[in-house]
Structure formats: C-alpha cells, structure tokens
Amino acid sequence: MTEAKTVEPSTFLHVYEEIPSITAPTLGNIGPVTIATSTVTVMFITILLVVLCMFASRAKLIPSKFQHILEIFYEMVTDFITSIVGDKERAGKIVPYVGALMLYLIVANLLPMFPTIGSFYVLINGEHIPLFRGATTDFNTTFGLALAVIVTMQIVGVREQGALNYLSHFIQIKQVVKGFKKSFGEGMTSIVGFFVGLIEIVSEFAKILSLSLRLFGNMFAHEVLTVILLGAFSVAVPAIWMGMGLLVGVVQSIVFVALVTVYYSLVLKKEGNGH
Amino acid sequence: MQEILNILGSVGFNWHVAIANFINFLIILFLLNKFFFGKIGKVIQTRHDVIERGLSQASDAEKALANAEEEKKKIVKDARVEGQSIMEEAKSSATAVAESIKKDAESEAQIKIAHLSEKEAKLKESVEKEFALRAPEVVAKLYAATLAKEMTASDNDALISRMSA
Numbered sequence: 001m002t003e004a005k006t007v008e009p010s011t012f013l014h015v016y017e018e019i020p021s022i023t024a025p026t027l028g029n030i031g032p033v034t035i036a037t038s039t040v041t042v043m044f045i046t047i048l049l050v051v052l053c054m055f056a057s058r059a060k061l062i063p064s065k066f067q068h069i070l071e072i073f074y075e076m077v078t079d080f081i082t083s084i085v086g087d088k089e090r091a092g093k094i095v096p097y098v099g100a101l102m103l104y105l106i107v108a109n110l111l112p113m114f115p116t117i118g119s120f121y122v123l124i125n126g127e128h129i130p131l132f133r134g135a136t137t138d139f140n141t142t143f144g145l146a147l148a149v150i151v152t153m154q155i156v157g158v159r160e161q162g163a164l165n166y167l168s169h170f171i172q173i174k175q176v177v178k179g180f181k182k183s184f185g186e187g188m189t190s191i192v193g194f195f196v197g198l199i200e201i202v203s204e205f206a207k208i209l210s211l212s213l214r215l216f217g218n219m220f221a222h223e224v225l226t227v228i229l230l231g232a233f234s235v236a237v238p239a240i241w242m243g244m245g246l247l248v249g250v251v252q253s254i255v256f257v258a259l260v261t262v263y264y265s266l267v268l269k270k271e272g273n274g275h
Numbered sequence: 276m277q278e279i280l281n282i283l284g285s286v287g288f289n290w291h292v293a294i295a296n297f298i299n300f301l302i303i304l305f306l307l308n309k310f311f312f313g314k315i316g317k318v319i320q321t322r323h324d325v326i327e328r329g330l331s332q333a334s335d336a337e338k339a340l341a342n343a344e345e346e347k348k349k350i351v352k353d354a355r356v357e358g359q360s361i362m363e364e365a366k367s368s369a370t371a372v373a374e375s376i377k378k379d380a381e382s383e384a385q386i387k388i389a390h391l392s393e394k395e396a397k398l399k400e401s402v403e404k405e406f407a408l409r410a411p412e413v414v415a416k417l418y419a420a421t422l423a424k425e426m427t428a429s430d431n432d433a434l435i436s437r438m439s440a
Contacts, residue, residue, distance in 0.1 A: 023287030032291045039292065042299060049303050053310035059318045061325070067315075074315045095316065096308040103311075104303060139286040144296025148304065151297075216286065 015230040015238075020223050024138045025129045027122065037122070038138030040131055045107050052103075077102055084258065085265045093160070094264045097152055101145070102257045108135040109219065109249030113242065136219040136252070139212065146211035149260050150204055157267030166267070172197040207263060215256050222248045 024036035033039075052070075059067050077099040081091040111117060112134040120131035135141045157166045168174055172194045179190030222245055229238045280288070421434075 021287075022285075033295045034289055034292050036292065039295075042296060046299060046303060050306060053306045056311040057314050059314050061318060061322055063318075067318075070311070070315055071319060074312065074319065092316075096312040097304065099312050100304045100307040103307065104300065138292075139283070140289055140292040141296050143283075143288065143293045145300055147293065147297045148300040152301075152304065213286075 017227045017230055019227050020133070020137070020220075022139075022220065024133050024140075025124060027124070036138060036140075037129060037131060037133035038135050038141055041108070041111065041133060041135040042141060044132065045104065045111065045135060048107060049103065073103070074099065080257075081261050084261045085268065090265070090268050093268060094156065094261070097149075097156070097264065098257055098261050101149065101260060102253060104145070105136070105215075105253035105256055106250065108141070109253055110246065111135070112137075112223075113245050113249065134219060134223060136215055137223050139216045142212040142216040142219075143208070145215075146208045149211065149263070150208050153260075153263055153267055154204075156264060160267060160269050170197045170201050211256060211259060215252055218248065218252050 024038040027035045027037060027040065029035060055066060056070055059070070063071060074095075078088070078091060078095055080102075081095060081098055082088050085091045085094070112132065117132050118130055121128040122131045123129075154166075160166075172190065176187065176190045176194050179193075180187030226238060226241055226245065229241050
C-alpha cells in the first residue's frame with residue numbers, strides 16, 4: 001500500500017481510484033500502537049460520542065428537540081432488544097451494552113458516507129491517502145469490538161448467574177459427580193456434557209472471530225466494490241451503490257447488534273428458573 | 276495459535292491496535308452507559324412515574340368528584356324532603372292558628388253583639404220610659420202651640436210629616 005503506484009487519470013466516465021488495501025494505511029506509531037487511517041476515524045467517532053454524552057448528560061424532564069431524538073433512539077434500542085429477549089425487564093439489563101454498540105456501529109458505518117469526510121487526504125510516500133478510512137473496514141476495529149462484546153458478556157453472565165454457576169456451564173465437574181452418584185449411565189452422559197462445556201469455551205473465542213470477520217468482510221467488500229464501480233461507470237451506478245451503502249451500513253449494524261443481543265440473552269437469567 | 280495469527284495477519288490483524296480498539300470501546304461503553312443510557316433511561320423512567328402518578332391522582336380526583344356529586348344530589352334531595360315537611364307543618368299550624376283566631380274573633384263578636392243587644396234593649400227601655408214620662412208634657416206643649424197659632428194647611432202638613440219622621 002505504501003509503494004508509490006501510477007494511477008491513471010480520471011475521466012468523465014471513469015474515476016480511477018486505487019482499490020483499498022485490506023490493511024489500513026499507517027500514519028505513524030504511538031509506542032507499540034500503530035496509528036492507521038482507520039484509527040483516526042475511531043478517534044473521530046470517540047470524540048463525536050463523547051460530545052453526544054455531554055449533551056445527553058444534560059437531559060431534563062421536559063425534553064428539548066435533540067433530547068427527543070436521543071429518547072427515540074433509546075426507546076428504539078429497548079424495543080429492539082425486547083423483541084429478541086422477549087421481556088422488557090431482562091432487556092433493560094443489556095440496553096447500555098447493546099445500545100452503545102449500535103450507536104458506535106451506526107456512526108462508524110455511516111461516517112464514510114458523510115459528504116466531505118472523503119475529501120481529507122494525507123500524503124504518505126508521495127501518495128495521497130484518504131485520512132478517514134471506514135473504521136469497520138479495518139479488521140482490528142471489528143476485532144476489538146467483538147472482543148469487548150464477548151468480555152462484557154462474560155461480566156454480565158457472572159453478574160447475573162454468579163461466578164460459580166456461570167463457570168459451571170463451561171467446566172461441568174459438578175454435573176459429572178452428580179451424574180455418577182445417580183447412575184453409571186447418567187455419569188457417562190455427563191462426561192459428554194463436560195466435553196460439550198469445553199467446546200463452549202472454544203465457541204466463545206469463535207464468536208469473536210465470526211462477529212469481527214462478518215462485519216469487516218461486508219464493510220470492506222462494500223468499499224472495494226464502490227471503487228470498482230467508480231472505475232467502471234462513474235456517473236449513475238456508483239451513486240446508486242453509494243446510496244446502497246447507507247443501507248449496507250445500517251443493515252450490518254443491525255445484524256451485528258442482533259447477534260450480540262442473542263449472545264447476551266443466553267447469559268441473562270431466564271424468568272422463573274433462575275438461569 | 277501462530278497459524279491463526281498468520282491467517283489473521285493476512286487481513287491486517289495487529290494485536291496492539293486491536294487491544295487499543297478494545298480499550299477504546301470499553302471507555303466509550305462506560306461513558307455512554309453513565310452519561311447517555313443511564314441518564315436518558317432515568318429521565319424517561321422519572322417522566323413515566325410522574326405521568327403515572329398524575330393519572331392516578333386524576334383518577335382519584337374523578338372518583339372524589341363523582342362522590343361529591345352523589346353527596347350533593349343526596350343533600351339536595353334530603354333538603355327538598357325536609358323543606359316539604361316544614362312547609363306542610365307550617366301550613367297546618369297556620370291553618371290551626373287562623374282557625375283559632377277566627378274562633379276567638381267569632382266568640383268575641385258574639386259577646387259584643389250580645390252586649391250591644393243588651394245595651395240596645397236597655398236604651399230602648401230608657402227611651403220608652405223617658406218618652407212615657409215626657410210625652411204628656413210634650414203633647415201639652417204641642418197642643419198649646421197649636422192652639423196659640425192658627426194653623427194653615429201647609430203648616431199642618433209640615434207638622435204631620437215632622438211627626439211621622
């Protein structure tokens with residue numbers, strides 16, 4: 001990516017842009033952390049969300065127009081989670097986690113569509129590179145998000161069910177002992193359950209990969225396709241595709257959030273039986 | 276593990292950047308939880324409680340109003356009945372009073388009439404006595420007058436009419 005390449009000049013019908021690299025172009029380093037163009041976008045998103053927090057913290061009983069929008073978003077997230085979890089009380093416990101994720105993803109996925117955002121370039125090794133690369137088109141961002149989701153999910157699970165009870169889903173020693181006390185057959189079945197529990201640990205790591213790769217793959221593919229279409233037909237088709245980008249951004253956010261909500265709902269206490 | 280890292284490396288995976296993103300998102304999560312979802316959720320809940328309380332108070336007030344209306348109707352009805360009975364009582368007592376006044380007046384009138392009749396009888400009697408006593412004198416005077424003066428026919432008629440009056 002950092003190699004200087006000859007780019008063909010754009011014409012009325014063809015806009016020649018370089019197909020984005022799978023790794024985000026690097027701007028520099030702060031200690032061991034590489035600052036890539038996607039990192040700049042992440043910082044920008046962080047600033048936007050901090051500003052949003054400042055506005056939200058001034059919420060009053062009689063709302064302003066902006067507070068109305070925030071409340072509509074809050075209600076929308078609550079309804080969305082309730083439709084998956086099935087119970088408003090249980091949904092309320094994960095609203096901050098899922099809501100924060102939805103807000104982050106919608107901003108991250110739609111920010112590159114915002115006019116003028118793509119007009120900022122930085123010169124690296126004689127090459128003009130867009131300063132703001134879509135945050136979710138960098139695997140490191142989606143991986144960081146998925147990791148945070150799975151970590152917070154374990155915290156919610158422990159808080160909801162108690163540490164020992166929650167961990168007993170993964171390491172089922174108690175169930176094996178109980179099974180053998182009842183009968184040999186049940187003991188053998190519980191050994192199968194023990195191994196299933198161990199596989200569950202692996203599946204928790206698999207969730208991180210599946211979530212992060214799905215989002216990254218879709219968002220990166222959209223960006224690549226936009227550049228290809230700009231090169232092929234610069235007039236109408238890319239505009240339609242870029243419009244579709246809004247839909248892709250929102251749909252991918254919802255898919256990610258829906259999956260995460262399902263994961264969270266699995267660790268929440270169920271009504272009646274405790275867990 | 277190394278193999279997985281190599282595969283992930285082909286999509287640009289970098290541990291440091293990923294962990295930085297992880298920490299960054301946790302910070303965002305904390306801030307949004309505290310200042311956005313916590314605050315907005317609290318405000319919505321407070322507003323919901325205020326509306327709920329207002330509605331329940333309105334419902335209580337409505338019930339109280341209905342009770343007061345019922346009470347008012349009852350009081351008006353009782354007052355009407357009481358008024359009717361007072362009127363009836365007053366009417367009957369007024370009739371009784373009028374009756375007794377009338378009776379008194381009648382008996383008083385009767386007494387007065389009797390008294391007057393008695394007085395009249397006494398007066399008649401005294402007049403008759405007086406007349407009996409003074410009649411010969413008057414007749415004599417009249418006769419003397421008549422004899423002293425020549426009476427004309429017209430004087431005679433006037434005298435007769437005066438006498439008969």
